[in-house]
Amino acid sequence: DERRQQRREQVYKNMEEEVNNNVKQVKEKIEQKETKLKEVFEKTERQRRLEIEMKKLKWEEREEEAKRLEKIKSYNTLKQMEEIEKEQLKMKLLGTKKQELQQLRKSMKLNTELYKNEIRDQINANKSKNIDSL
Numbered sequence: 001d002e003r004r005q006q007r008r009e010q011v012y013k014n015m016e017e018e019v020n021n022n023v024k025q026v027k028e029k030i031e032q033k034e035t036k037l038k039e040v041f042e043k044t045e046r047q048r049r050l051e052i053e054m055k056k057l058k059w060e061e062r063e064e065e066a067k068r069l070e071k072i073k074s075y076n077t078l079k080q081m082e083e084i085e086k087e088q089l090k091m092k093l094l095g096t097k098k099q100e101l102q103q104l105r106k107s108m109k110l111n112t113e114l115y116k117n118e119i120r121d122q123i124n125a126n127k128s129k130n131i132d133s134l
Contacts, residue, residue, distance in 0.1 A: 022130060022133055026126065026130055029122075029126050033119055033122065033123060036115070036119055037119065039115075040112055040115050040116060040119075043108060043111070043112055043115075044112055046108070047105060047108045047109065047112070050101055050104060050105055050108070051105065053101065054098065054101045054102070054105070057094060057097060057098055057101065058098070060094065061091065061094045061095075061098070064087065064090055064091055064094065065091065067087070068084065068087040068088070068091065071083055071084060071087065
């Protein structure tokens with residue numbers, strides 16, 4: 001009877017250790033996920049800053065376009081035409097920069113979504129493992 005009691009206690013100790021180990025592993029995985037989520041949020045913040053920069057570039061583009069149109073109306077000489085060509089080159093460069101920012105924004109958005117889905121899948125898988133192990 002005493003042996004049974006000791007064996008039962010040993011079984012309970014083993015079960016307790018196993019549960020504690022599982023809890024420890026889950027905590028570690030949660031910490032890892034939190035770190036990854038922080039990275040995702042940092043990327044999102046960078047994306048927000050890029051959007052602000054894009055709005056600024058659009059505003060600058062509008063100002064440049066307005067200036068260019070004003071100059072077209074006011075000048076008729078060859079020198080004036082050279083100024084127009086310079087403005088067009090500036091507009092072309094601004095357009096290229098705008099396109100690069102749009103591509104970067106799209107890429108960051110996709111990466112953020114993929115990363116969020118991956119984390120969500122891993123968390124669900126961990127939850128399933130923990131439920132099955134109990």
